[in-house]
Amino acid sequence: MQNESLPPSGPWSGYYIEGHPESRHQMSMSLKFDGTNMDGDGIDEIGPFVIHGVFGTRGEVSWTKSYIGKHSVQYQGQYNGRGICGDWTIGSCTGGFMIWPYGLGDGVSDAVEEVVALPVLAHN
Numbered sequence: 001m002q003n004e005s006l007p008p009s010g011p012w013s014g015y016y017i018e019g020h021p022e023s024r025h026q027m028s029m030s031l032k033f034d035g036t037n038m039d040g041d042g043i044d045e046i047g048p049f050v051i052h053g054v055f056g057t058r059g060e061v062s063w064t065k066s067y068i069g070k071h072s073v074q075y076q077g078q079y080n081g082r083g084i085c086g087d088w089t090i091g092s093c094t095g096g097f098m099i100w101p102y103g104l105g106d107g108v109s110d111a112v113e114e115v116v117a118l119p120v121l122a123h124n
Contacts, residue, residue, distance in 0.1 A: 006033040006055065007079050007101070014099030016044075016088055022095075029099070038063055046070070055079070061086070 009032045015024040029042025029051065038053040038061065046067055053063020059079040065088075066072040075097060077086025083100035 005059065005079075005081070006035075007031070007084065009033050011102035012040075012042075012099050013102050014083075014097065016097040017095045018093075027099070028102075 010030065012029050012031050013026075014028075015026050017024055025045055027042055027044035029040050029049075031038060031040035031051065033055055036054050036056070038051065038055050040051040042049055042051065047070065049065050049067045051063050051065055053061060053075070055061050059081075060076075061079055061084050062074075062076045064072050064074055071090065073088050073090045075086065075088050077084045077097065083098060085096065085098040087094055088097050
C-alpha cells in the first residue's frame, strides 16, 4: 500500500545540531521517497554523503547517512507534513536535526521548533 502523505522528492535543506555550545551545521540533499523507501545524496561541511532509509505509514523516518569514504550516522525523525525533525546518533554522541523541502525556506524550522524541543547533546 502506498503512503498517500509521502514527503516530496527533490531538493531538501536543513541542519544538524552538534557541539558545545550548540551550533547548527547546514546540509543540502536530494531525496527520493518511494513507498516505504527513502534514498538520496547530499553534502555538508564534512563532505558528500548518501542516504538509505525507510519511511513509515505514520510519518516516522529512519535512515543512515554514509559519508563517502568515512563514517556513517543514524537518523530517526518524524515527518509533520512540512519537514522532518528528530535525532542523529553516532557512537555515544547524539544531537538534533531539522530538514525541509528546499522551497519552504527557514520559516519551517521555526514553526517546527515551537512544537518539538530539540534534544540536549550527549558527549563523552
